[in-house]
Amino acid sequence: MPLIHITYNGEILGTFQRFERLPDIEKSGDVWDSKARDICDIKKAIKDHYIIAQDYTCPYCKQRIEVNHNASWDAEHIIPKSTHPRFLFEPLNLCVSCKDCNNEKRDKPVLVNNNRRTLPVNSGDYIISHPHFDDFNDNIRVIEIAGYYLPLSDKGRKTIEICGLLRFSYKYANYGNTSQENKETILELANSLMGASSPAEENAYLGIISDTARAGQKLSKEAFLKQKEANK
Ligand SMILES: [Zn+2]
Known part of the structure; x- marks a missing residue:
């Protein structure tokens, strides 16, 4: 089932539109860390939306984290905000992930062509299993009792590598x-x-x-x- 993306309305729609209107040079990933109220509001709406839409499940390691407090989750920019700040509030570039996957993934490139100026919206544009455009099960099988991720495709292999999913089997191995x-x-x-x-x-x-x-x-x-x- 495809992930339902956030739809902005009311005040957060205004925040989104103000950011979209900025000249490219002023679009910075640092805006995300601003303590301004409008930025905090849109970030909270994004997290709250995706935690529910994803049914409390990390899109990369598939762990379920049933915690309502949204600080237990990281807002995740699928194409990193440091390399592509213009997609900062783009609904189809957003989801939530567990803190460990987000930390592993950081600003690693995920696009086939890194110079894209408009948001790529096809599965084939990405080297990883995309939370919006891919079915995770086509790319990876989780062998839960062993903490093991079996790649079923090149995307699966890349996702395991970029999100550090081997950490689970290493943990058990130790x-x-x-x-x-x-x-x-x-x-x-x-x-x-x-x-x-x-x-x-x-x-x-x-x-x-x-x-x-x-x-x-x-x-x-x-x-x-x-x-x-x-x-x-
Ligand atoms: Zn995860």
Whole structure:
């Protein structure tokens, strides 16, 4: 389902139009950091809109962050505001992302042709999976229990690289080994899953596998933290 972009109206429409009318030379990404009330208002409207439109989900790592306070989210300029300030308030260049993805992505280029003056609106204009113009599932499969992102396309590969999505598998890799017992349980459950006779049964096994894997991650995380503490 395509992401519904923000539509400006009332006072924030005026703020948007004032910015659009500025000569190019005065359009700066720094406007975003202004403490002026009209800028704060439009930023708040943008964040509030996209948090709901995206159903509390980061468009890059697909983590769900169910926190209403909008400071838990970063407003995200898909084409970076530092390199392309003219798209600062462009609805189709905006979304929200988790702070970690935003921090990884920063001002890395995302366009096939970086010299574009009007906002490129086709999927093929971007090297990453675009929150508005792409279906994430065409480009990446999230293997949630492993914290792993499987690229399904070149865009998928680029998105994983630019948004630093390998950080999740590195994190788990550092936790050390899950217990043998945990691994054997998962293996057994996986065998049962393969033999499941209905979608309902499959779903049940998938749920149990996911819970078991999480429990294993928790144990190995605790072991990792204990080890770290012991090494101090
Ligand atoms: Zn994210």
